[in-house]
Amino acid sequence: MAKNLEIADLKRIAQRRVPKMFFDYADSGAWTESTYRANEEDFAKIQLRQRVAVDMAERTLESTMVGQPVSMPVALAPTGLTGMQHADGEMLAAQAAEDFGVPFTLSTMSICSIEDVASVTKKPFWFQLYVMRDRDFINNLIDRAKAAKCSALVLTLDLQILGQRHKDIRNGLSAPPKITPSFLWQMMTRPQWCMGMLKTKRRGFGNIIGHVKGVESMASLGVWTAEQFDPRLSWSDVAWIKERWGGKLIIKGILDVEDAKIAAATGADAIIVSNHGGRQLDGAPSSISVLAEIVDAVGDKIEVLFDGGIRSGQDVLKALAIGAKGTFIGRAFLYGLGAGGKAGVTEALEIIRKELDITMALCGERDVKVLDRNNLYKSGLETKPRMAQVKKKKTG
Numbered sequence: 427m428a429k430n431l432e433i434a435d436l437k438r439i440a441q442r443r444v445p446k447m448f449f450d451y452a453d454s455g456a457w458t459e460s461t462y463r464a465n466e467e468d469f470a471k472i473q474l475r476q477r478v479a480v481d482m483a484e485r486t487l488e489s490t491m492v493g494q495p496v497s498m499p500v501a502l503a504p505t506g507l508t509g510m511q512h513a514d515g516e517m518l519a520a521q522a523a524e525d526f527g528v529p530f531t532l533s534t535m536s537i538c539s540i541e542d543v544a545s546v547t548k549k550p551f552w553f554q555l556y557v558m559r560d561r562d563f564i565n566n567l568i569d570r571a572k573a574a575k576c577s578a579l580v581l582t583l584d585l586q587i588l589g590q591r592h593k594d595i596r597n598g599l600s601a602p603p604k605i606t607p608s609f610l611w612q613m614m615t616r617p618q619w620c621m622g623m624l625k626t627k628r629r630g631f632g633n634i635i636g637h638v639k640g641v642e643s644m645a646s647l648g649v650w651t652a653e654q655f656d657p658r659l660s661w662s663d664v665a666w667i668k669e670r671w672g673g674k675l676i677i678k679g680i681l682d683v684e685d686a687k688i689a690a691a692t693g694a695d696a697i698i699v700s701n702h703g704g705r706q707l708d709g710a711p712s713s714i715s716v717l718a719e720i721v722d723a724v725g726d727k728i729e730v731l732f733d734g735g736i737r738s739g740q741d742v743l744k745a746l747a748i749g750a751k752g753t754f755i756g757r758a759f760l761y762g763l764g765a766g767g768k769a770g771v772t773e774a775l776e777i778i779r780k781e782l783d784i785t786m787a788l789c790g791e792r793d794v795k796v797l798d799r800n801n802l803y804k805s806g807l808e809t810k811p812r813m814a815q816v817k818k819k820k821t822g
């Protein structure tokens with residue numbers, strides 16, 4: 427792969443190499459995609475505070491996320507169908523993350539199974555859980571994650587029903603893909619992707635097929651999720667899942683202060699401020715625009731992590747400065763994977779590391795752990811007055 431300078435370079439290559447159905451699956455949001463766009467656009471409104479003539483030598487990006495050491499506070503987010511961006515995608519991305527020293531989170535809806543990923547990694551990875559109606563299956567999934575020595579469970583709460591994504595419906599998204607004339611054309615023009623897929627046996631939902639009663643294949647993501655996912659999921663479910671799991675628990679999909687307070691009261695170890703990358707409730711605010719108020723409300727009670735719209739190390743720095751302890755990237759690593767497999771994921775992480783490191787230095791900081799709102803010049807977001815309000819309340 428030629429040297430790429432930014433995540434957008436990897437995205438362009440991925441678009442050429444990955445069949446349209448799967449590239450679009452990554453590059454899409456719900457309905458009008460307004461929240462998907464806002465996730466990225468709102469980062470650009472935040473300005474950084476430049477400092478000069480301060481010692482910028484010997485910088486460190488090392489930190490911890492839920493008590494686990496990380497070479498930089500950027501984990502790979504759980505993403506479904508990752509093995510369709512590139513053959514054996516979850517296994518390759520997990521290996522890249524392991525070599526880099528950052529957490530990899532395997533989705534329930536992955537192509538490679540928990541056991542597949544465990545077989546090619548040495549360090550523990552994280553597992554993301556969707557709650558389905560079949561509780562035996564969920565218990566079994568939790569036990570499989572424990573047996574694979576996963577070191578954190580990420581419980582996603584913002585997808586009890588599936589947000590409508592027009593591109594997926596128009597493309598007839600399914601895994602394995604249906605062989606239509608248009609898909610055949612995609613295959614002919616993407617020979618590397620095809621070769622990889624022909625060589626692997628992993629083309630269906632590895633965690634599910636053969637484990638959920640009556641599920642042998644997935645006709646359509648929408649129909650399948652409507653049948654299997656539990657629309658009655660409630661906060662009381664968090665308690666039994668926490669107990670069954672017994673390890674570090676991260677609650678994903680918090681976008682509201684009230685929900686953040688309830689999540690903090692469950693005794694979970696962390697929350698992820700997230701709107702699922704703009705793929706669920708279109709019209710919801712961007713993740714970065716609500717981060718400050720959530721940190722102010724619960725940051726002293728629970729670790730606050732963040733995802734949504736991160737395309738550069740500068741975005742990571744902004745989220746950390748506002749108060750996130752760590753961040754996750756979804757599409758940024760998927761584009762790397764689609765562009766160049768394991769090497770592409772490593773390249774995505776390297777791009778972000780370099781941007782984070784240089785930005786931190788130019789802000790006059792040497793340690794990623796001490797970044798705070800003093801490193802921001804203007805947030806440019808509406809959260810500023812509300813932040814002030816919350817602070818005022820606290821100080822009486």
Ligand SMILES: Cc1cc2nc3c(=O)[nH]c(=O)nc-3n(C[C@H](O)[C@H](O)[C@H](O)COP(=O)(O)O)c2cc1C
Nearest residue numbers: 452503504505506533582702703734735755756757
């Ligand atoms: C293609 C794709 C698939 C996803 N699948 C899942 C999933 O299976 N489980 C989950 O909790 N989140 C899933 N997400 C959401 C991500 O974990 C994360 O919240 C989001 O990607 C962050 O936004 P970003 O892509 O702008 O970094 C998915 C996101 C994408 C882009």
